[in-house]
Amino acid sequence: MLLTTQDEFADYEITETLGLVRGNTIRARHVGKDILAGLRNLVGGEIVEYTKMLAEAREQALNRMITEAQDKGADGVVCLRFMTAAVTQGAAELLAYGTAVKLRKKAAG
Numbered sequence: 001m002l003l004t005t006q007d008e009f010a011d012y013e014i015t016e017t018l019g020l021v022r023g024n025t026i027r028a029r030h031v032g033k034d035i036l037a038g039l040r041n042l043v044g045g046e047i048v049e050y051t052k053m054l055a056e057a058r059e060q061a062l063n064r065m066i067t068e069a070q071d072k073g074a075d076g077v078v079c080l081r082f083m084t085a086a087v088t089q090g091a092a093e094l095l096a097y098g099t100a101v102k103l104r105k106k107a108a109g
Helices: 031-043 048-071
Strands: 012-028 076-088 091-105
Touching (some): 012 048, 012 076, 048 076
Antiparallel strands (some): 076 091
C-alpha cells in the first residue's frame, strides 16, 4: 500500500478515486505512567511514556486506515492526515484519514 500526504504519486497516475478511508483509536493515560510523567515534568525533558503511547496510537490508527483502504481495493492513499482530539480528561482520539485510490505506474519516458 502506497501512502502519501501529497495529492498524487510522482511515479503513478490515479485511475480511480475510491473515497475517504479512516482509522482511529482512543487511548487513555495510565496512572502509573502518569506518576513517572509527572516526575519528568518537574525536572524537564521528554516524557517518554507519552511519546511511546502516541507512537503506538498513530501506528494503530494508520493500520486501521490501511485495512479499510485494502477492503475497498485501493493501491494507495493520498492526502494522508493525522488528527487528535480530546475525548475526556485523560483520553484522546488519534485519527488517520485520506483518500483511497487505484493507481497505474506511469510509462517511462
